[in-house]
Amino acid sequence: xxxxxxxxxxxxxxxxxxxxxxxxxxxxxxxxxxxxxxxxxxxxxxxxxxxxxxxxxxxxxxxxxxxxxxxxxxxxxxxxxxxxxxxxxxxxxxxxxxxxxxxxxxxxxxxxxxxxxxxxxxxxxxxxxxxxxxxxxxxxxxxxxxxxxxxxxxxxxxxxxxxxxxxxxxxxxxxxxxxxxxxxxxxxxxxxxxxxxxxxxxxxxxxxxxxxxxxxxxxxxxxxxxxxxxxxxxxxxxxxxxxxxxxxxxxxxxxxxxxxxxxxxxxxxxxxxxxxxxxxxxxxxxxxxxxxxxxxxxxxxxxxxxxxxxxxxxxxxxxxxxxxxxxxxxxxxxxxxxxxxxxxxxxxxxxxxxxxxxxxxxxxxxxxxxxxxxxxxxxxx
Numbered sequence: 001x002x003x004x005x006x007x008x009x010x011x012x013x014x015x016x017x018x019x020x021x022x023x024x025x026x027x028x029x030x031x032x033x034x035x036x037x038x039x040x041x042x043x044x045x046x047x048x049x050x051x052x053x054x055x056x057x058x059x060x061x062x063x064x065x066x067x068x069x070x071x072x073x074x075x076x077x078x079x080x081x082x083x084x085x086x087x088x089x090x091x092x093x094x095x096x097x098x099x100x101x102x103x104x105x106x107x108x109x110x111x112x113x114x115x116x117x118x119x120x121x122x123x124x125x126x127x128x129x130x131x132x133x134x135x136x137x138x139x140x141x142x143x144x145x146x147x148x149x150x151x152x153x154x155x156x157x158x159x160x161x162x163x164x165x166x167x168x169x170x171x172x173x174x175x176x177x178x179x180x181x182x183x184x185x186x187x188x189x190x191x192x193x194x195x196x197x198x199x200x201x202x203x204x205x206x207x208x209x210x211x212x213x214x215x216x217x218x219x220x221x222x223x224x225x226x227x228x229x230x231x232x233x234x235x236x237x238x239x240x241x242x243x244x245x246x247x248x249x250x251x252x253x254x255x256x257x258x259x260x261x262x263x264x265x266x267x268x269x270x271x272x273x274x275x276x277x278x279x280x281x282x283x284x285x286x287x288x289x290x291x292x293x294x295x296x297x298x299x300x301x302x303x304x305x306x307x308x309x310x311x312x313x314x315x316x317x318x319x320x321x322x323x324x325x326x327x328x329x330x331x332x333x334x335x336x337x338x339x340x341x342x343x344x345x346x347x348x349x350x351x352x353x354x355x356x357x358x359x360x361x362x363x364x365x366x367x368x369x370x371x372x373x374x375x376x377x378x379x380x381x
Contacts, residue, residue: 035320037380046330047078047373051087053338054366061094062363065103066112066164067346068094071363072119074370080126081374088126095123100132106139109148111161114140117168118243121175134172141172145184153184156192158212158348159201159233162240170247185244186254193261203229207264208283209237211348220349227284230349234283235299238265239371242306263312266304270321273300277328278342281350289350294333294342298368301325305375319379326376329369333358340366 037043054071062068072091079087100120103113117137124133144150156165166185173181194200197213211233214220222228241262248255272283278292279300305322307313333342335358343365345353353360 035323037319037323037326037376040377040380043326043373043377043380044082046334047370047377048082048084049338050334050340050366050369051075051078051338053340054363055086055090061090061097063103064094064098064101064116066115066160067362067364069115069119070163071367071370073115073122074367074374076119076122076126077374078370080122081377091119091123092127095120095133100134101136102140106136107143107148108140109144109152109155111156111165114168115164117141118171121168121171137168138172141169141181141184145178145180150184153187153191154196156188157196159192159209160211160236162189162192163236163243164240166240167243167247170244174247174249182248182252182254189254202261203227207261207268209234209265215349222282222285222288222350224285224287226282226288228288228349229283231279231281231283231293231296232299232344233348234265234269235296235303235368238262238269238303239299239368241265242303245306245310259312262303263307266300266307266313266318269300270304270318273321273325274328276332277324277326278332279325281344281356289354291356292328292332292342293344293356294329294340295344295362295365295368297325297329297333298365298372301329301372302368302375305372305379309375309379322376322379326372329372333369340369 072094075087076091078084079091098116102108102116104110108114114137117134117140120133120137124130156162166189169181169185173179173185192200193202197216199216201210201212203210206229208229210216211228211230215228215230217227220228241258245255245258245262248258269279269283272286273279274292276292278294278297280286280288280290281293281296282288301322304313304318308315308318308322333340335341340361341358342356343361344356345360345362347353
């Protein structure tokens with residue numbers, strides 16, 4: 001294969017195919033032809049189709065736990081892009097159903113339970129700024145910042161927590177002009193990154209993240225003895241950084257570190273992209289359960305598109321990564337009626353909720369896809 005290499009930010013990516021960071025187990029996979037983005041109208045069409053299918057098949061809007069909250073985060077991102085009142089009503093009905101409350105109540109310290117707060121903050125900002133909408137999430141985080149053992153910073157012991165809880169801390173701190181929220185956010189983040197399990201969950205050499213301490217060196221590996229860098233776990237980390245950077249002022253004290261960490265992560269992911277545009281469930285071993293997976297792929301699209309748009313990575317180098325992934329998602333994962341397949345179900349490692357097929361889907365996967373599409377649309381415009 002002829003490859004013209006583009007060098008930027010210290011990383012080499014092929015102009016027509018990403019150079020994988022490990023053995024290329026996907027050489028037989030057909031490489032999609034996309035190197036450019038579709039029009040914003042075409043992107044909006046497929047986003048509407050996926051969102052409408054989910055809403056149409058879920059008359060009950062569901063619980064207020066992390067997975068469903070991630071769906072609503074994506075739905076409201078699409079609503080802000082399209083001003084579709086049906087999406088806003090569906091989200092309002094869901095929030096009212098739960099009285100804008102948190103799973104396990106406002107005394108919870110668990111990041112998963114705080115994910116719904118992102119949606120309540122969205123609804124607060126989109127519509128009438130009724131304090132009731134954010135009362136529970138504000139009481140919860142205020143307690144962690146000021147009242148309830150504020151020196152305790154080891155709550156985020158798994159990487160998913162970065163997506164679930166970083167953004168509410170950042171957004172409330174900005175809303176209340178209270179620096180202590182940002183300081184608490186950073187202390188929790190630093191524990192996850194550099195202290196959890198001893199060395200922390202961040203792998204400095206690659207820029208990837210372990211899901212939790214069970215996967216640190218010397219513990220769980222793939223069947224061939226390679227590291228397990230779970231795709232969706234890294235997707236959670238990427239999305240958490242994006243949402244946090246969107247919330248914080250550009251001159252924020254810790255913004256440079258968040259930017260640098262996100263840049264390294266999307267660069268590491270680009271090196272591990274399959275030739276069909278997707279990512280496997282284990283970024284550390286291409287032979288470990290190889291096959292397309294939508295949720296991790298969608299989060300990487302979301303993060304990489306944001307990184308391009310904000311100048312964190314070189315557009316010419318990374319735009320083909322986004323274009324190939326988006327092409328793969330809309331041609332393989334999205335079915336004609338809007339059903340979104342190839343989503344790995346709830347789990348914490350590549351082996352969980354297998355097999356991943358065209359018929360497997362989940363609310364958080366749909367939310368990730370909608371988030372990705374809104375960022376891709378901004379690039380296309």
